[in-house]
Amino acid sequence: MxxxxxxxxxxxxxxxxxxxxxxxxxxxxxxxxxxxxxxxxxxxxxxxxxxxxxxxxxxxxxxxxxxxxxxxxxxxxxxxxxxxxxxxxxxxxxxxxxxxxxxxxxxxxRRGELTAQVVTARPLDDAQSASLAARLKQVVGNEVAIDARVDPALLGGMVVRLGSRMVDSSLRAQLQRLSLSMKGVG
Missing domain, CATH: 1.10.520.20 (N-terminal domain of the delta subunit of the F1F0-ATP synthase)
Incomplete structure (x- = not known):
């Protein structure tokens, strides 16, 4: 995919x-x-x-x-x-x-828009999608279209890719980071 x-x-x-x-x-x-x-x-x-x-x-x-x-x-x-x-x-x-x-x-x-690929654990409703697009527009300064897809394996949160940038705030990634930090302690 x-x-x-x-x-x-x-x-x-x-x-x-x-x-x-x-x-x-x-x-x-x-x-x-x-x-x-x-x-x-x-x-x-x-x-x-x-x-x-x-x-x-x-x-x-x-x-x-x-x-x-x-x-x-x-x-x-x-x-x-x-x-x-x-x-x-x-x-x-x-x-x-x-x-x-x-x-x-x-x-x-042609419209000067950027497309953000967003992966979430559950589908975004229209209000969430519009809110995310507005927030991303503030960050990048251009209109942002949302290309949303669902991946239940994320457990929660979302992964956002916009051009070469990626933000992974999924629960799965947070648990992986916690697991790695706990392995480093012992």
Whole structure:
């Protein structure tokens, strides 16, 4: 998962750049970004959906039918729906998670935003996410988007990565530090 969040293929970047240009021309950038976030969340929650988009044995036409049905059910805008159909027809649906990430990075770059990767033991609610984004904005001086993920192994607290900076205030890390300091005493 860590490499997924940092590396994106050249193919994904090219598709994301094309989608971003189209979204800007048609003035639906915010709608497309929202749609892609919904899809990203669905991919993160559903093993079946991840297997569906990654399966090389499913025919392109079936991929297209399935992804368009999902798009209609979720209610994405026409630009996002057309993009998903094109990606499926070209047999590139397996690269969709990378395309979403590349689109989000490009959008953040053009808006002058930084993205903080936040890992918590439990999901952040909207108020917590907004509060964290506001605090990080005070620290770095730019708008900060939160890319949140859950890892129950942290036990509590959070790990925040913003650019090359990392702050690990998780309960797991605190217990590890305590354990190491106790070993040094005896």
């Amino acid at each position: 860590a490499s997924e969040s940092t590396r994106v293929s050249g193919l994904a970047v090219r598709y994301a750049a094309a989608l971003h240009e189209l979204a800007e021309e048609t003035r639906v950038t915010d709608e497309v970004a929202r749609d892609l976030k919904v899809l990203q969340d669905m991919l993160g929650e559903s093993d079946d959906l991840r297997r569906f988009i990654a399966s090389p044995v499913i025919a392109r036409a079936d991929h297209e039918t399935g992804i368009l049905a999902l798009a209609d059910r979720v209610g994405v805008c026409a630009t996002t729906r057309n993009f998903l159909g094109l990606v499926a027809r070209k047999g590139r649906l397996a690269a969709l998670p990378g395309m979403i990430l590349a689109f989000q990075r490009e959008l953040a770059k």
